[in-house]
Amino acid sequence: MTETIRVEAASRAYDVVVGVGVLDELGERLRGACYADAAFVVTDSHVGPLYLRRTLDALEAAGLRTSSITVPAGERFKRLDTFGSILEAMAAEGLTRDSVVVALGGGVVGDMAGFAAASYMRGIQVVQVPTTLLAMVDSSVGGKTAIDLDAGKNLVGAFLQPSLVVADVETLRSLEDDVFVDGLGEVAKHAVLADQALFDSLLGAPLTRNSDASALVEVVARNVAIKRDVVNADERERGLRQTLNLGHTIGHAVEAASGFSLGHGHCVAIGLCCVTRATESLGWTSPGVAERVERLVAAQGLPTDTDVPHDTIVSFATHDKKRHGDGVSLVVVGDVGRCEIRHVSLREFAHIVELGCGVDA
Numbered sequence: 001m002t003e004t005i006r007v008e009a010a011s012r013a014y015d016v017v018v019g020v021g022v023l024d025e026l027g028e029r030l031r032g033a034c035y036a037d038a039a040f041v042v043t044d045s046h047v048g049p050l051y052l053r054r055t056l057d058a059l060e061a062a063g064l065r066t067s068s069i070t071v072p073a074g075e076r077f078k079r080l081d082t083f084g085s086i087l088e089a090m091a092a093e094g095l096t097r098d099s100v101v102v103a104l105g106g107g108v109v110g111d112m113a114g115f116a117a118a119s120y121m122r123g124i125q126v127v128q129v130p131t132t133l134l135a136m137v138d139s140s141v142g143g144k145t146a147i148d149l150d151a152g153k154n155l156v157g158a159f160l161q162p163s164l165v166v167a168d169v170e171t172l173r174s175l176e177d178d179v180f181v182d183g184l185g186e187v188a189k190h191a192v193l194a195d196q197a198l199f200d201s202l203l204g205a206p207l208t209r210n211s212d213a214s215a216l217v218e219v220v221a222r223n224v225a226i227k228r229d230v231v232n233a234d235e236r237e238r239g240l241r242q243t244l245n246l247g248h249t250i251g252h253a254v255e256a257a258s259g260f261s262l263g264h265g266h267c268v269a270i271g272l273c274c275v276t277r278a279t280e281s282l283g284w285t286s287p288g289v290a291e292r293v294e295r296l297v298a299a300q301g302l303p304t305d306t307d308v309p310h311d312t313i314v315s316f317a318t319h320d321k322k323r324h325g326d327g328v329s330l331v332v333v334g335d336v337g338r339c340e341i342r343h344v345s346l347r348e349f350a351h352i353v354e355l356g357c358g359v360d361a
């Protein structure tokens with residue numbers, strides 16, 4: 001029950017292995033994917049106690065020298081000082097260009113360890129071992145790495161494609177429900193973007209962390225393939241890759257307005273529903289789609305609307321770093337499986353927020 005998705009990015013081709021128990025095969029698989037004699041594992045204080053020993057054992061069984069660092073868990077530690085402590089530990093362990101960084105954890109660890117790998121000695125290899133649903137379906141694939149600054153999230157980073165991604169869906173079982181559900185925001189986004197069949201199957205049988213392993217493998221693998229298809233077509237942030245921002249313009253604004261207390265996936269779900277309600281009433285979206293998207297989102301246990309005031313959403317959204325020129329680039333759902341980018345003026349955007357947000361709340 002292992003699925004392998006091949007990602008052919010311009011800078012590197014690599015496998016994403018999704019399966020049950022594949023964590024124990026990490027060493028062998030890493031040997032097949034990288035030139036490395038030593039592996040440095042970066043994990044956090046929640047994931048380390050659960051999976052670090054197994055990870056080190058798997059690496060050592062394949063003859064790799066290992067060392068590790070466990071950083072405090074949470075987005076608030078995705079910062080320069082934690083990043084600095086990772087780099088100092090890498091140097092203290094004597095890592096060379098023949099070493100590989102293994103990121104064991106959620107998106108926070110993946111982003112920070114990936115950026116450390118991209119920076120250390122001007123770039124060494126990284127292997128991603130995502131342990132949250134969000135990291136499996138989104139952040140571990142595509143090569144974006146980053147840390148946060150006081151001025152905003154993900155403001156410093158680099159592009160570094162991993163040499164390998166190993167996603168063991170059994171690790172999802174230990175997630176808190178809320179963290180698992182948060183990852184479903186990006187899953188719903190992918191289904192709306194590109195996959196009517198996934199959309200229908202999630203609507204019929206919402207995914208939980210207790211779903212059958214085969215269902216978890218299938219959904220994760222399908223989501224990786226969707227992201228892969230977009231990233232393959234467009235490795236850097238242009239054109240098609242922008243469609244992955246579906247739901248994110250309003251979503252990011254709601255996230256920022258909540259002081260980042262509401263999970264990213266919850267906010268993406270809100271953004272997805274709000275923008276689709278608005279564009280349907282503008283006639284840009286086929287009739288009935290907004291209601292179907294809301295049903296999908298609600299079925300996964302995610303919110304479909306927000307009570308954040310309209311002007312607060314507009315003001316946060318128009319300070320977003322993804323804004324170009326005078327307006328906002330918005331991903332618009334034509335129908336399930338069909339999206340397009342529309343550039344809207346600030347006035348049009350404010351109107352869209354009026355039409356779509358705070359309707360159900």
Ligand SMILES: NC(=O)c1ccc[n+]([C@@H]2O[C@H](COP(=O)([O-])OP(=O)(O)OC[C@H]3O[C@@H](n4cnc5c(N)ncnc54)[C@H](O)[C@@H]3O)[C@@H](O)[C@H]2O)c1
Nearest residue numbers: 046073074106107108109131132134135139144171174175
């Ligand atoms: N690089 C990208 O393309 C990209 C895309 C989307 C999001 N991100 C980034 O990802 C981050 C969010 O990732 P996340 O939602 O995975 O958050 P996270 O890494 O903070 O993980 C959420 C929580 O779950 C814990 N955890 C992780 N795996 C676990 C497991 N298997 N069992 C028990 N607990 C576990 C973590 O310690 C943490 O407390 C953000 O910083 C975001 O900017 C990056």
Ligand SMILES: [Zn+2]
Nearest residue numbers: 186248264268
């Ligand atoms: Zn996102």
